[in-house]
Amino acid sequence: MSDQKDLLGLFKTVAERVDRRSFETVTRDSVITDLGVDSLSMMQIVGEMETELNVQIPDEDLVEIVTVGDLCSKVERRLA
Amino acid sequence: MGSNKHEVQVSYDVSNEFFRLWLDERMNYTCATYESDNQSLEAAQLNKLAVLSNFAKVTADMRVLDIGCGWGACLEYLATARGVKEAVGVTLSSAQAAEVNARKIPGVRCVDSDFMKWETDEKFDALISICMMDHLCSPAEAREGKAVDIYRAYFKKCWELTRPGAWFGLQTILRNRIPRDRKDLEDIYFCTHVIFPGGLNPRLEDIMQAVNPYWEVITVKQNRKDYERTTAEWLRRMRLHEATIRTTWGAQVFEDYERYLSTCVTAFDKFYSSLAQYELRRLDR
Numbered sequence: 001m002s003d004q005k006d007l008l009g010l011f012k013t014v015a016e017r018v019d020r021r022s023f024e025t026v027t028r029d030s031v032i033t034d035l036g037v038d039s040l041s042m043m044q045i046v047g048e049m050e051t052e053l054n055v056q057i058p059d060e061d062l063v064e065i066v067t068v069g070d071l072c073s074k075v076e077r078r079l080a
Numbered sequence: 081m082g083s084n085k086h087e088v089q090v091s092y093d094v095s096n097e098f099f100r101l102w103l104d105e106r107m108n109y110t111c112a113t114y115e116s117d118n119q120s121l122e123a124a125q126l127n128k129l130a131v132l133s134n135f136a137k138v139t140a141d142m143r144v145l146d147i148g149c150g151w152g153a154c155l156e157y158l159a160t161a162r163g164v165k166e167a168v169g170v171t172l173s174s175a176q177a178a179e180v181n182a183r184k185i186p187g188v189r190c191v192d193s194d195f196m197k198w199e200t201d202e203k204f205d206a207l208i209s210i211c212m213m214d215h216l217c218s219p220a221e222a223r224e225g226k227a228v229d230i231y232r233a234y235f236k237k238c239w240e241l242t243r244p245g246a247w248f249g250l251q252t253i254l255r256n257r258i259p260r261d262r263k264d265l266e267d268i269y270f271c272t273h274v275i276f277p278g279g280l281n282p283r284l285e286d287i288m289q290a291v292n293p294y295w296e297v298i299t300v301k302q303n304r305k306d307y308e309r310t311t312a313e314w315l316r317r318m319r320l321h322e323a324t325i326r327t328t329w330g331a332q333v334f335e336d337y338e339r340y341l342s343t344c345v346t347a348f349d350k351f352y353s354s355l356a357q358y359e360l361r362r363l364d365r
Contacts, residue, residue: 040262047260059258 007049007072014048015041028069035068046071055079082216082230082278085172085194096151096179098329102318107151110211110251111307111355121313124306129157132208132249135299135359138162142205145170145241147195148212152180152188158208159187168202170195172215196237204241207248213287214253215279219272222280231282231290239294239362248295248360253307255281256351267343268352275340284356291360299359307355308348315341 012023018041026035032042043062049071050056055078065071096107103109104122112124113131132154138144140163146154149169158167169190171177177192191198195212217230238248259265272280284300291297318325318337325334347353 040265043258043260043265044262050260062258 007075008068010049010052011045011068011071014045014052018044018048026068028067028072030068031066032068032071049075053079082218082221082280084278085174095329096175098325098333099151101321101324102314106153106156108153109150111253111303112310113303113357114306114309121310124310125153126157128210128251129154129161131357132210132251133158133162135247135249135357136206136208137247138164138206138208138249141165143168143202144206144208145202145204147207147209147238148172148215149176149180149190150210151176152183152185152190154208154210155180155188155190156183156185159185168204170198196234200241202241203243204246205243206246207238207242208250209238209248210251211253213250214276214281217280217282218278219280227280227282227286228290231286232294235291235294242362244362244364246362248358248362250358250360252287252356252358253281254284254302254354254356256283256354259350259352264343264346264350264352267339268347271340271343274336281353284354287356287358294363295360296363297358298361299357301357302354303357304348304351304354307353308345311341311344311348315345 008026008028012026015023015026015035015037019037023035037045046057046062053075055075057074057078061074065074099107099109104112104125106122106125108125108128111128112121113128114124115127119127136144138158142164143166144158144164146158146167146169149155149171152169155167155169158164164187167188169180169188170193171180171190172192172194174192177190180188180190196216213231213234216234217227221227221230242248259268288297315338318341322334344353348355
């Protein structure tokens with residue numbers, strides 16, 4: 001099972017691949033919209049994390065995601 | 081609320097002749113119900129009308145209302161194949177209403193009106209509504225959490241327009257899983273904003289919640305692959321008329337509709353969208 005650090009690291013790796021820029025300073029408290037990630041990139045990041053971890057996040061969970069930590073928590077719940 | 085008259089005109093009033101080029105001969109602009117691998121679009125569209133009429137328990141002595149009647153394919157079927165006493169349609173598209181009334185089909189009448197604002201003392205014995213609900217709630221209203229209330233108001237109005245003992249054959253397009261792919265997201269955004277502005281496909285769970293306390297759900301059937309096959313056939317037929325469409329309505333119309341229909345095929349294939357048919361019984365007090 002992935003711990004919190006792994007998921008944050010995975011988010012950074014995937015976000016860098018999708019948006020082609022550095023996300024090195026991102027923390028779990030970072031607000032996703034403040035990172036300049038648009039909604040299309042966000043869905044792509046979610047999709048790549050789902051594929052990487054073999055989990056499916058229900059669409060209704062996505063509207064509740066504000067911070068990177070929120071996304072990690074949604075994934076953690078599906079991994080548990 | 082949902083699609084307004086101008087937005088509906090964008091979706092349906094390009095030109096009746098344009099749609100006639102690639103829809104079936106009766107101009108059904110909704111999902112067909114296929115019974116076999118080699119069935120034609122024409123036969124499958126007729127079968128869809130039979131399925132929904134059977135869900136609505138239509139018999140010859142009835143007055144039947146078709147909510148969102150399009151170009152009148154279901155009205156004509158009800159009047160001719162089922163021999164109903166009267167088939168009344170409502171559509172927000174003036175071009176569709178004019179087309180239906182110009183055909184002067186005995187026992188058929190079409191009202192040019194917003195269904196939710198339509199004021200009438202008429203009562204009906206049975207209802208049919210085919211893929212009209214996607215015009216009820218806008219994306220902005222859904223984001224504000226208003227979808228279930230809007231759909232419930234629709235089911236309430238349907239209840240008020242019927243007599244006790246009525247049945248309702250309902251068909252709705254559905255939205256399922258949000259794409260995780262950028263191109264697919266952009267294509268669906270295009271369809272929502274350019275081809276069907278103001279509308280939003282409902283979610284199945286919203287409909288199941290909203291139908292209470294007015295209608296009892298007896299049957300729900302999901303026919304996602306039927307809509308993939310229907311839209312693929314529309315796309316194939318439209319491409320056969322590419323030169324005519326580009327000459328008559330312009331390159332943009334052809335390219336927009338090619339992108340829209342291609343997106344539909346993908347959306348049904350990948351479970352972004354689906355299609356459901358419902359057999360509903362009026363809850364009488």
